[in-house]
Amino acid sequence: MKIIKTTLAALLAATLMGCATSPTTENVKDVTISQPACCALFSEFEWIPMQGDDIDFAIDQYSQIGDFAEGKSYFAGFVLPENVDRMRVDLNSWLRVAGVFAPKVLLLDENFQVVESIELNDFELKLSDMFRLSSYHNRFVMERKSTPYMVVYSPQEYREGEIQVPHPERLRAEELGLARPMVTDPVYQHQKFGSLELTLKPLALRSYRATQVPAPVPATEAPVKQQPQTVKVEKAVAASAPAMLPESEAFYNSQIKAAVEKNDMQKALSLMEEAKRAGSTSAEATFLELIKK
Structure with missing residues (x-):
C-alpha cells in the first residue's frame, strides 16, 4: 500500500512539473503587408467624393495599398465635392473586438502635396455610450483652395501598438462613488484593417459651371420650323439616236x-x-x- 501511494505521488509531481514547464502559445497579430502597392504617387490614388452626411467605410483586404514614407499601408482616399468650399469632418475609427485601425490623416492640396498631417497622438479616445462604440476621434476642416484631398492610412509603427480602455463598469462605479468592481480594462490591438466613419458638415457651399452647358432657348421663342429640303430631280435627257438607215x-x-x-x-x-x-x-x-x- 505504501508503494502505491509513493508511485501516485511521483506521478502527480511529474504531471505538475510538466504543466509548469509546458510552453504557452500566444496569438501573434500580423501587421505586415506583403501585397504590392497600387501606387507610389498621390496623384495615382482613386478618390471617393465626400457626399452626404455620413460615410461608413471599411479598410480591408479589398482596399488600395499605398507606398507611403513609413512603408506600405491599406488606405482610403477622399475628395471634396464640387459644390463644397469648406467642410467640417469628424473621423471615427471604431474599437471592436477584432481590433482597431489606428489612423493617420494626410490633407493634400490640389497638386497632391501634403499640407497637413494628423498623427495618432492628435486623436482623442472617445468612450462608448448606449449608442456608439469607443473610437479614435478627430475633428478638422478641409478647404477646396488649400486641402481638397484627404488620405486615411495606418503606418506599421501604429499597427504594432495597442490601446487599453477603462471598463464601463469601473467608470460607472467611479461616477456613483461606489467601490471599484473586480473587472479588467479591455485592451484593443491595433490592426491593419478596421471600420471607420466620416461625419460631414458643409460650412460653405460654392456654385460652379458645368463643363458642358446646352445653348439656352427662350421660352417665348417659337420653335424654328425646319424647311424641308427639296431635291431637284433633273430629267435625264436621252442622247439623240443616230438617223435610221x-x-x-x-x-x-x-x-x-x-x-x-x-x-x-x-x-x-x-x-x-x-x-x-x-x-x-x-x-x-x-x-x-x-x-x-
Missing part, C-alpha cells in the same frame, strides 16, 4: 402597215415606239396616215 425605215413602216391591216393596233403602236427609239423619223407619220384611212 432607209432600209430600216422601210422595214418598220411595212411592219406597222401589216399590223394595222390586221387591226392589231397594240402591235402597231409597239412597232412605232420601237422605231422612234431606234431613230425613225417616219414611223409615227406612217401610223397616223394608216389609221386615218
